[in-house]
Amino acid sequence: MDQADRQFEELLIHLKEARGFDFTGYKRSSLMRRVRRRMAALQIADYGDYVDHLQVHPDEFTALFNTILINVTSFFRDPGAWDSLRRSVLEPLASAKAPDAPVRLWSAGCASGEEAYTLAMLLGEVLGVDALRQRVKIYATDVDEEQLNDARHATYDATTIAAVPPELATKYFEAAGQRYQFRPDLRRSVIFGRNDLVQDAPISRIDVLTCRNTLMYFTPETQARILARFHFALADGGTLFLGRAETLRHHSARFLPTDGKHRIFRRLPRAVAGGYAPPESTQHQLARGTDGPVRVDRMRNAAMLASPIAQIVVTSDGLVALSNQQxxxxxxxxxxxxxxxxxxLDVSYRPVELRTYIEKALSERRTVHLEDVRHHSTYLEVQITPLQEGDAEPLGVALVFQDVTAARRLRDDLETANRELETAYEELQSTNEELETTNEELQSTVEELETTNEELQSTNEELETTNEELQSTNDELQNSNERLRRSTAELDGANAFLDAILTHLRAGIVVVDQSLQIRAWNRQAENLWGLRANEAVGEHLLNLDIGLPVDRLRPLIRQALGGEPEPGEMRLDAVNRRGRAITVRVACSPMLDEGVPVGAILVMEE
Structure with missing residues (x-):
């Protein structure tokens, strides 16, 4: 590995430690090309200098991630593939499910949400809109929080919506100014969240899993780990839907292609994906009678259990398959x-962290040896051997723990005897050397004492200077502390004054920032909607489940955040906390900081 490669790996480690993004599993060629593109824009030539730039300019992380994570997506991308998914997967799934059984889907690498909402529209056509609302959960995940925020708002411009068939666009989208919003009542069926396919645990019991044009950015080893997680996530007979550029030629033990052209695969059962069966001729020789296979399995299990050496077998999915009495x-x-x-299990990390070595054995397809592993009063030699058939993917690993305590003790005794002989010889030699050096040490002692005296005088002068500097610093700190105390008292007074005003106003007051996060919620707002301030502050205004149709406030708030100086106003029909129907007048004004809108103030009166 040359200097540039080492610096690039250090950059990936910095991204993982600083922001939690693990790009170590991505293909290096494309990853380096995208990072270089960002460095060229900043006129930085060296990876080490770019790490320094990231430490000084945290905003650069966003620009870098947007460059690395190519979020190319659209509604009904590759229409033929989506038609095949509907005909061969979604419609049979709807017929096979009980009328009230839940339907669970996972859109992995969802970017800005078009793929997840495409699934929602198809299921709405297959199951009906009411069933989509009541039975369907679509989990949409990505590592890019900025893209997830866009997806949660579910609003798209006319160019993006053009890919949706007109009859579906009319049925599932509502006009919102110059943009189009996915129907709010159906939006609740789609749940967005951050998930790193390389590091995070998969979602379970999934009927259909879509991950289109995402795997191709990872190395083959990382793809194998991700596909193992997908196999775990899918229910028996579940479907995996990939992009046109992706295939599973090397993972036929886990997935069976049902539509190779459109990259639709069916999950194979765990027994097929991870099991092992001897060759047919061997089975025929061993099976003497109708209970032959059963007898062979019993003999195999008995041999495993009776082995004098501790053994554990772990599948490639990380599950315990076998263990013996030792x-x-x-x-x-x-x-x-x-x-x-x-x-x-405790044995996975104690007496030694085995999971790392298991991954190494599986990825490198070779046996890994660990020596002198201490376990209580014994010493073990651990052998981790991948189990595979031919050139296929490993089925798992066999962990063998050999007790080498007796050999270790003999070796320790021998080493102790050798050390004692060497020590005796060295002591004889050192005695003579010590006598010879004693005279030299006595002569040098006088010189050292003279030097020490000079150093003490110099140190005393340095201490006096340091004391003066510390005294000056102490004075400055006292002055700074007094200024901070006065500022804190002024801020506390201002906050108390503001709280008193908000508490005694007869109208409900809600203050939101530019991202529509609630920053203030007065007592009258609590009385109107039955939601306490500690429950409302910090939440997104449009996510509140209260008697006020908050989604209709979006244009009014957008007008205020756009810098409109005049307050906007509207009247809405609502239901107060007592369940009584009321009409609420809502006025919205911008909250300015040096003339720039930093939020909005909503005044609500019955």
Whole structure:
């Protein structure tokens, strides 16, 4: 690895530690090309200098992530593939499900949400709008928080909506000024959240999982880990929907193609994906009678259990497949733990962190040896061997724990004896050397004492200077502390004054910032809607579930945030906290800071 490659890896580590984005699994060629594009825009030639720039300019992270995460998406991208998904997957799924059974879907790498809302529209056509509202949950995830925020608002311009068939656009979108918003009553069926496919745990019990044109940016090893998570996430018989540039040629043990042209795959059961069966000829020789296969399995299990060496078998999905009696004696792993995630067992990290070595054995497809592992009063030699058939993906790993305590003790005794002999010889030699050097040390002592005296005088002068500097710094700190105390008292007074005003106003007052996060909620607002201030502050205004149709306030707030000096006003029909129908007059004014809108003030009166 040359200097540039090392600096690039250090940049990836910095991104992971500073912002939690793990790009180490991405293909290096395309990743380096995109980072270089951003560095060229800043006229930075060296990766190390770019790391320094990121530390000084935190806003640069956003620009870099937008460059790396190519969020190319649209409604009904590749219409033929979506038609095939509807005919071959969604319609049979609707027929097979009970009328009240939930339908769970996952849009992985959803970007700004077009793919997730496309799924919602297709299910609305297959199941009906009412069933979409009541039975369907679409989990849409991405690593880019900025894209997720755009997706949650569910508003798109006319150019983006043009990809939606006109009859569906009319049925599922509402005009919102110059843009179009996905119907709010159906929007609740789509749940957005951040999920890193490389690091985070997958969502479970999924019927259909779409991940289009995302896997192609990862290395083959990272793709294998992600596909193992997808296999775990999907329910039995679940469907995986990929992009045109992606295929699963090397993962046929987990997924079966049902429409190769449109990249639609069906999840194979765990027994097929991770199991093992001996060759047919061997099975025929072993099966003497109708219970032959059963007898062979029993013999295999008995041999495993009776082995004098502790053994544990873990599947490629990270689940415990087998363990023997010695493993139970050493680590407490028994038949009750079969099927559990290996990472949940103490042996996965104690006496040594095994999960890292398991990943290494699977990725490199070679046996990993660990020596002199201390476990209580014994020493173990651990062997981690990948289990695979031919050139196929590994089925899992076999962990073998060999007790080498006796050998270790013999080796320690031998090493101790050798050290004692060497020590005796060295002591004889050192005695002579010490006598020779004693005279030299006595002569040098006088010189050292003279030097020490000079150093003490110099140190005394430095201490006097340091004391003066500390005294000056102490005075400055006292002055700064007094100014800070006065500023704090003024701020507390201002806050108390503002709270008193908001509390005694007869109207409900709500203050939001530019992102529509609630910053103030007075007592009259509590009386109107039954929502306490500590429950409302910090929430997004348009996400509140109160008797006021808050989504209709969007144009009024946008007008105030746009800098309109005159207050806007509207009247809305609502239901107060007592369940009584009322008419509310809502006035909205901009909250300015040096003439610039930083938020909006809503005044609500019955």
């Amino acid at each position: 493993a139970e004696r050493l680590f407490g792993v028994s038949a009750r733990d079969v099927g559990r995630p290996f990472q949940d």
